Amino acid sequence: xxxxxxxxSPFARKATIAAILLGVEAEAQFVDLFKGEQRTPEFLAxxxxxxxxxxxxxxxxxxxxxxIVQYLGMKAGxxxxxxxxxxxxxxxxxxxxxxxxxxxPACVIFVYENFLKGLLGRxxxxxxxxxxxxxxxxxxxxxxxxxxxxxxxxxGNTLTLADVSIAPMLMYIEAGKYPMEGYPNIAAWFERFKAxxxxxxxxxxxx
Numbered sequence: 001x002x003x004x005x006x007x008x009s010p011f012a013r014k015a016t017i018a019a020i021l022l023g024v025e026a027e028a029q030f031v032d033l034f035k036g037e038q039r040t041p042e043f044l045a046x047x048x049x050x051x052x053x054x055x056x057x058x059x060x061x062x063x064x065x066x067x068i069v070q071y072l073g074m075k076a077g078x079x080x081x082x083x084x085x086x087x088x089x090x091x092x093x094x095x096x097x098x099x100x101x102x103x104x105p106a107c108v109i110f111v112y113e114n115f116l117k118g119l120l121g122r123x124x125x126x127x128x129x130x131x132x133x134x135x136x137x138x139x140x141x142x143x144x145x146x147x148x149x150x151x152x153x154x155x156g157n158t159l160t161l162a163d164v165s166i167a168p169m170l171m172y173i174e175a176g177k178y179p180m181e182g183y184p185n186i187a188a189w190f191e192r193f194k195a196x197x198x199x200x201x202x203x204x205x206x207x
Contacts, residue, residue, distance in 0.1 A: 001075075003068075004029045004046065004054040007204035011065040011104075014168040015053040018069045018161060020198040022076035026055070066096040069161050080158050088155060095154055095162040099169065102140040107169045109133030110176035134179050141183050148185035152192060159196075167193040 003019060003026040005012035019026045031037045031052050038050045047054040047063040055062040055071065062068055073082030083089060110133050113125040144166070147154060154162040170190045173180065180187060193199060 001026045001058075002029050002056045003027065004031050004043070004056070005052050006031050006033045007202065008033070009052050010107075010168040010171050011051075012053040013171060013202050014164055015055070015065050015068045015072070016202050017168065017196075017198045018072045018081075018164050020201060021081055021159075021164065021196070022072050022079060024072050024075050026072075066100055066165055069096070069165055073161050081161050081164070083155070083160065088160075091155055092160055092162045096165045098140070098143070099166045102136075103144065103166060104169050106133060106136035106140050107172070107176065107178065109136065110178050111172045114177045115172055115175040137179055141180075141186060145183045145185045148189050152189070163189075163193060 001024070003012075003015060005016055005028060007013065016026075016028070018024075031043065031054075033052070037043060038047075038052065043054075044050055046056060046061050049063055051063065053063070053065055053068055055068045057071075062071055073079070076082065078084070083092065109129055113129050113133065117123060117125060151157065153159050154166070167190060170178070170186075172178075173190070
C-alpha cells in the first residue's frame with residue numbers, strides 16, 4: 001500500500017496520522033505540490049483531481065482524505081479508533097461530513113488569505129474574504145466547541161478517527177490567524193491531539 005502525500009497538506013497529514021495510529025503499513029510517497037507533481041499524467045492516472053492524499057492498494061486507487069481514513073480503519077480490524085457499533089460508526093461519519101462541508105472550508109479561507117497568499121506572492125489578505133471566513137468559522141467552531149464541552153474527544157472518552165479527521169485542519173491555526181477567541185474547548189482538544197506521538201512524527205520539516 002502506498003500513500004501519496006505532502007507534509008504541508010492537513011488533508012494528507014490526517015491520512016498519515018490515521019495510518020500511524022491504526023498501525024497500518026503504508027509506504028509514504030512524497031508529491032511535490034510546489035513543483036506541480038500532482039498535475040503530471042502519472043499522478044492524474046491515480047487521482048484525476050490532482051490532490052493529496054491519494055492511496056494505492058494494489059490496483060485500487062482511492063482519493064478524498066476521509067474516504068482514505070475510513071479505508072485504513074477497515075484495514076486495521078478491531079480498534080477503538082474505529083468503533084463498530086452502528087450508532088458510533090454513524091456518529092464518526094457525521095463528524096467527517098462536518099469537517100468536509102463546514103469546518104475545513106472555513107479554515108481554508110484563513111490558510112489561503114493569511115498564509116499561502118504571501119508565500120505564493122499573490123498579494124495581501126482580502127478583508128472581504130476574511131469576513132466571510134469569520135462567519136463560516138464561527139458557525140462551524142460553535143458546533144465543535146459545544147460538542148467538546150463535556151468530553152475530551154469528539155465521541156466521548158476515547159480518541160477515534162473522528163478526531164483524526166478534524167484536528168489536522170488546525171495545523172495552521174497560528175499562520176492562518178484563525179479567530180480562536182471564545183473557543184477554549186477546541187483549543188484544549190487540539191493541545192491533547194498535538195500531544196500524540198503521531199502528531200510530532202508528521203510535523204512538516206522546517207523551511
